[in-house]
Amino acid sequence: MFYISKAVAVIAVVAAVGAVATIIALSVVYAQEKAKNEVTAPSTTGPPATTGSPATTGLPATTTPSIPKEPWKRYRLPDSLAPISYNVTLWPRLEPNKGGLYIFTGHSVVVFTCVKETDLIIIHSNKLNLTRFQDHLAKLSGLDGATVPSVSNSWLEEPTQYLVVQLSSKLQAGKSYELYTEFVGELADDLGGFYRSEYMEDRVKKVVATTQMQPTDARKAFPCFDEPAMKAIFHMTLIHPVGTVALANAMNYEPTNVTIEGQTVTRTSFEPTKIMSTYLLAFVVCEFTFIRTPPGADVLVINPLIWARRKAIEEGQGDYALNKTGPILTFFEKYYNSPYPLEKSDQIALPDFSAGAMENWGLITYRETALLYNPDMSSNGDKEWVATVISHELAHMWFGNLVTMKWWNDLWLNEGFATYVSYLGANSAEPDWNIKDLIVLNEVHGVMAVDALASSHPLSSKEEDIQKPEQISELFDSITYSKGAAVLRMLSEFITEAVFSRGLSYPSITLSLFKWSSFQAVNATTPSLGLPESVEDIMNRWILQMGFPVVTIDTKTGRVSQKHFLLDPDSVVERPSPYSYEWFVPITWAKADGVEQQYWLLKKEDTNTKMTIGTGEWLLANINMTGFYRVNYDSENWERLLTKLSSQHQDIPVINRAQIIDDAFNLARAKAVSTILALKTTKYLFREVEYMPWQTASRNLDYFFLMFDRSEVYGPMQAYIKKQITPLFNYFKELTLNWTKIPDGHTDQYNQVNAISMACSTGVEGCEELTTGWFRAWMKDPTNNLINANLRSTVYCSAIAAGGVDEWDFAWSMYKNATIASEADKLMYALSCTKQPWLLNRYLEYCLDPEMIRKQDATSTIVYIASNAIGQPLAWDFIRANWNHLFNDYGGGSFSFGRLINGVTKRFSTEFEYKQLQQFKEDHVEGGFGSATMALEQALERTKANINWVSLNKEQVLAWFTNETASPVY
Template structure:
């Protein structure tokens, strides 16, 4: 899955509304079922946990198989035949959209058993043979299947349970047939509904999102990644709509069903695959296509988007990226087609369904009139991420979700390689340091972090699985695999990867299987390592966190310790390696690259220092190692001096690293905060993007801590002084902002220059933003370049009032371009008017105003605004029960939400509020945000300490720095 982001009533009243709404839904579904099926009197409501034939009552807690979240090993699916009929029109009697379905699964009995458990969630079943919820028959000739004794739905563990009168025979095969109805809801999970406006008409798409545990919402299935099978999919749909699935269309014909003249589309069988990779979609979308080496590539989207050419960029780049991965994996693309579709409502960034990849519109569609340089890069990297999964994840799949990090971490690493193939002039591979390594350091430096690989027994419930889709799995996974590729060499890394994929094709593996194949490549290439691949990498995979490596340039001693943002925090998690790592160290001395070294213990003398005192040492070249670096004070002083005098002698990535390491080492009380601030003094000479982005990212923390205090004014004065030369540099480069810089990184840094200049109240910048925005508002012609729109809109709205906000809101409502809507949605949160921010917060819980997929990120945008911080926090607290119950874990990114609204917390009062929030909502729960609550508490405690210890010194530093 691609990296994603994402009413005015008292809580008591909301609770009543929720209960009434749930009851109304049950009643409405019952009415629909009676209309759709002639056997309505034989149905059971899944929401009520209905039973048939009085299944046995078990004590609570129970140790029965149906009370466990993992399937028993008794049954193994071979193939499914699934027919689904989504209704794309509203049933006016019930107010619901529904789908009906029939499923037949053939499975093999691996162990003798009298129990069938198959996953099912929110499906209502038609009773079949002998008044039961399913029909069981034998495939083996002359063999009769045992009859069903009891059948019922087990709600908590999400099973259809069938207890049999006799036992299934080992190695014999059986068919299980079911008929069912479900709601085509707008909950963004399973088989769901997406709506959009086109030509003044509301249109509906039936689409899917199965990962990780929602295939069971579409049809009964063995919904675990190791339960691979072949799927025969048939879709019933209205004439004028297009049906898509993982396989190619086998045939499509006109049929009459229940008096309806409809189209029946049957697809070729899939390859053997996991349920979470299934997809089926019915829409009236258009497409463009191309064929490369026999593989059909199609881009689907709304007709208006395709007509506007917004799919062309994705189509042009998919082929080269696909061919790159064929070379990288030394394996042909395993399917005859690669469909990619842009959906108006989609919770994640994208999803790697095999042969039918689904995307948010903003992650696939590009329009040069509206899309920025960063939008284009996002499209290229996400396409690369999803195409990487076609082999790594889809062809070879993890056995269980505890190894999710390997799947997502790998795709998050090689997405940069694929994007580089598509856009070689961008130098995009370097950006993994900012977007992934530095990003995840902030999370992994907390005592409440977690290892990459969890124990299988610790990941059981759907909520626990969902919680794994975090920065650790994606960004830390990418970072450590990049480190591994570097010290093995890319040649050995890819060779081991290729043999791994060949060995486990169409099957499942665990992460140590990859280590075994990489070890074989190491031996074949004669690579000298200090230990086996498995032993080296387990130190990075099986314990949370990362080390800070300290280099004493006066003695040559190199040491390591567990880096914690708050050194006083208590680490309760036990490490199998006592928080020591086997660390690869690439380093240079005064600009000259030295022989790489390994640190295998707490400390060792591994760097020779036979040099004059003016020499400086710089370690972790290009930040390929997943660790921070500290030095003795003398070396820090020499590095800071060198930045001021000849910064270009230090590689650009490492200039970004020095700033990021220094600020975070200061937060951890390892070096003085003044030393970290000293690394920014040279910035008035810096013109490269990566160091500036690193500095601004770290200074964001200073804004969060000080934008409500007396430090704010002096800080603004200093930073305005530092950014003004960069602002002037781009003003001159672009002929007074009349053109766009040529370079990819320069385009990014132009945005930084304007954004920071306006943020620090540089009058010329503020006037520029207001002028451009008002010209658009008064002439209805938007001449602001797409690269600059987010920052210009934001600053103009912040400087304006209701008039500017209402104009932007109207534009947001009227635009049909998703990426332009995203820019406006972000900018609307920049207003300084509390009443507008409160109104905007209310809109986030009204899907007609703000789509569900965007609710989380919109609230976080508002919380980023110093005026909106307390408003957003109060809003989330007051409505948590409603948010959690109504939106559900699948449609709200709770970890992002909780982290986002609490990131400014730095007082005892805010800490007490946060702890009270955790206690008061413990029964409701936090879903995928459970860990984020603890991380927010830990971060707040750290912020309080940091402010107490640093506020006065920081104020003095800014007062004297100019």
């Protein structure tokens, strides 16, 4: 799944295979040998044979007090049964019933093997109304002559989301059985399980029945063993209105029209799937159409299909995705040295979808913004988003779907790996973008801010710590995706990318769950890579403990040390570490001569005399920021780096120019260097035209705005940034011939946006007139929007901020009538830029009405409003006033609740706000915070750190900005 949020000595191949295998087989625990969690140990002691709800007394105490005695009260399935196959028929109603509800009906047969004797069948079922058969909720049959005990009791255990079937005697180990259920479910608009999505076409409302099963919502569609390791084969049949099309994971048989309950409907059955996990299931009923590569064209892998709303396909919005899917699939076939594992590749764009995309095997589902692209209306960033999300999801077709984690505690490898290689796949499709460098901005910098909190968490958790659905949902965060990608990138760098990919494609290893353990055997018989420790020992320190180090280098003595980096050095780290927060750190470094060297720091402190430098020299570490750590230097080397930036900044690689800025600002927040040193890293920017340093500076200065935009620091800070951004604004004005053409470079197009956005927000002469002029021209002729697609977000925002109700209402009208999702997203963001409180309050209220703001967009809209200094207190009041509604109606297990808490509280920097946050926690402690639990703790920690930082830095920051603003123009 793509979560919403956006370089390198070939060594012996055989050695490489063993090295990479060690981390995958051992550290990541894909091997089957890992001991099972005791929570899942089966209990064959059933409840008393009574009707109705089961009693919970009279059971022997066979487990520890922390584990419920009754297996149906545990959140992990017993290991007594193993599914073999399902035969499922579902009939979604695309029109409401007399009660106004959209429903689906269905029946299912699951064939399973009894692994251990048991008199209990426990299978997941959530929010399904099951039909009773002779007063029981399921029918049991035996296969191949198996003796079938009668059902003595059955019930739904709602807290753990189980259908529990108690039997009169035990099932026989080694025998197979089938369980039949019939059920009715709601085809709700909750974006989970089997749900409905709606859109307007030709002024007619259309309804789509679609799915999102990950992580624990297949159980909302039919009863199933809903754990990733419990793979099975699925035989699907969909009943749907005549004129609609049905899609699923596998190829369909010829649809037939039949009469059921007096209605003529279409029945579409599908070929059996491969053995797969329930969370990868997908099925869709819709009126969409598709495009595919024309017959006779050179299709290297398989002929993919792109599905979307009919008008979107007719407008060519699926063409870019189709053109890039084939090359990306071809890249991954070579990368994995394994053919595409399925017979088809369908990708479908949905109007309502909670995440960015989902890697359902053979039927990948996307938000429209992640699959559709219109060259006239979509931006450069929109195109990159489509390419990288497609690459991410296609990477999963092998790694994640063919090879699957046993349990969600190792989700990081699925998603971290797919995030990392998505940049490789996108780079193969768009080689001119140099997109592999952007992983530093898009993944590494951002997640370091999260992982530097005492409330962070390791990449790999213990199984027993991840039990409930909301705990699983919490793992879909930036640590899992972005840090996972960063540490795998680091691994691929120190063993080289060629070695990393060859390790995955070793000829004798098939990409199968049951084969990964054989990597260790290969490793045991191969020569060493020449690393100071085994790859397993190196990487375990990055995987099994949270955080990362700051490496401090004294260029006078060669002393090198490491320390757990915390944004707030006074925070208390309560989470124990198996390695005492020490890492094996691969340090790449170079002096002014540019010769790159590598050194391994294996303990807290060491001396490397090669790192001493002479007068006039400078030293730079973590070249191209390939390592997941920050770097601090002695004050003399910092000054030499600043001098080099101010004189010949091109001598430092562009990624490292961004790194110097990011490290300095974060080290300053951690009190490791002065805040003035951090600010000095921005003084050279009036000469800089590259995107990465500017984007990094902008993000870090945003923190200063968050802390000071309500204080007297704001004016001098604005004046300083205005002075720094003016040359960049003029540079792009000249480069684009007075804003009449688009820059050629991929990142130049991004930096043009930075130039206009920062110039307008700081009052650079001519900027506001430029943006408001473009916007007013569009208001005069709404059918003719001449604003360049790359610039629309910032132009819309600037014009709405400068305007009033007329501009806002016009933008709202354009938003509601937008037929291109990426354009709607730009307007949705820009509407939050108004300075009118009443408009922002009205916009917040719209977030409670799915007819105004789709549920999938409610969190983003609230966070956008909270990013506005005027909107932040309004958004915070709104969240507190409506928390129960949002939490219950939008789902406590939603992936976006953590982002909501983080977004609304990121400006908090006073004791009053800290106390409000504490009170909010106390007010809702009984109902809990679901997937936002960890985010709330991080918000409290971050707020306390902000309070301390502002108190320590406000006066000196004010003096520095005032002094720099008064100094002559450079």
